[in-house]
Amino acid sequence: MAPEWMAEARGTFYGLTAAHGAEHMARALLEGCGFAMRDVVDRLSELDVDTSEVLLLSGGARSRVWAEIRAGLLQQPVDVASLVDSSPRGAGLLAAVAAGAEASLDSAADKLMPQTRQIEPHPAHRAAYEDAYQRYRRLFQSLKPMFVAPSESKST
Numbered sequence: 116m117a118p119e120w121m122a123e124a125r126g127t128f129y130g131l132t133a134a135h136g137a138e139h140m141a142r143a144l145l146e147g148c149g150f151a152m153r154d155v156v157d158r159l160s161e162l163d164v165d166t167s168e169v170l171l172l173s174g175g176a177r178s179r180v181w182a183e184i185r186a187g188l189l190q191q192p193v194d195v196a197s198l199v200d201s202s203p204r205g206a207g208l209l210a211a212v213a214a215g216a217e218a219s220l221d222s223a224a225d226k227l228m229p230q231t232r233q234i235e236p237h238p239a240h241r242a243a244y245e246d247a248y249q250r251y252r253r254l255f256q257s258l259k260p261m262f263v264a265p266s267e268s269k270s271t
Contacts, residue, residue, distance in 0.1 A: 117151035118255055124262040129254055145181045149188045150251045156189060169193045170231065172201040179234070186236040187244045194231040 128143060156166045169189065175181055176199040186193045198204065208223040217223035236244075 117154040118252060121259070121262050124258075127254070127258060142180075145178075145184050146188075146247065147251070148175075149181070149184045150248055152185055153188045153248060167191070171195045171199075173199055182234040183237070186234045187240045188248060190236050190241060190244070192233045192235050194233055196229040196231050198227075198229040 126147070128140060131139075156169070160166050169185070169191070171182055171185065171193055176195050182193055182195050204227060208217070208220055208227065211217040211223050212220055217226075
């Protein structure tokens, strides 16, 4: 879905050598998801949406490494909620409003505002993350012609 929606697009590992192992591929997955997040944040910024604060929630927020990757790719601090299981809490907020126990989602959410810790980007990683992100964007453009749905073969 990033950098643009193409149903035919497929994931790719690029640049692997015999020296790369499972740990490199795992990090590449985290970085790839971080690249996609940056695509979204950049697009929101182009639409004049305030992206100066990013709050990480749910399972991925448990990983400090992944939070550091995302802060590095955005080159801004990210906040990590102490209560990362946001889906059940969101369902509870919706139920409270639907049942009339809370007047609005805003008032309900204010009562459950999680504590956060802030993860700062490492300034020494800035150039490497920017270079990796720009290569990701060029690689997508290079592979884009290959993400064409195969034409149906004609039977004779």
